């Protein structure tokens with residue numbers, strides 16, 4: 194009886210895991226379709242893999258998560274929006290292209306929360322052709338810090354997804370490769386000193 198019960202539980206667990214895996218695969222497919230050719234393959238976007246965001250996450254992991262959660266929020270809440278712009282804005286919302294924990298950015302660090310949306314927008318505008326919605330997403334994602342509220346639903350969704358992901362990362366509920374990255378960086382620096 195107990196064995197049968199355990200068997201049913203593990204079967205349910207496997208089904209849940211399979212469903213989650215399929216969902217993640219589908220979100221990935223949508224992100225790739227919306228931004229695979231230019232953003233995901235670009236050299237600058239790839240450098241975000243070397244920068245730590247919160248806790249153990251790289252900026253790249255964080256932006257991918259924000260894109261996934263933005264899609265998930267809009268689905269769950271049945272909010273009709275432009276999914277392509279939602280994804281692209283989410284991927285580029287933290288396109289500031291520096292590590293805000295680095296010593297050379299220590300002055301910026303204090304004002305990072307206020308300044309980085311503007312820096313991200315400037316960088317993204319140089320590298321990609323942005324729509325007005327995508328610009329609004331990047332510019333306003335830190336609202337209310339940025340005072341002026343988002344002007345489109347896509348920007349509201351990304352702002353909410355960003356806050357959710359940042360909270361999860363800060364409390365290590367979302368885990369990335371930041372610690373591994375730090376180890377590799379330290380090792381590289383030590384090798385350089387020899």
Ligand SMILES: [Fe+2]
Pocket residue numbers: 286287309310334335
């Ligand atoms: Fe940000």
Ligand SMILES: [Fe+2]
Pocket residue numbers: 255259286287355
């Ligand atoms: Fe962010």
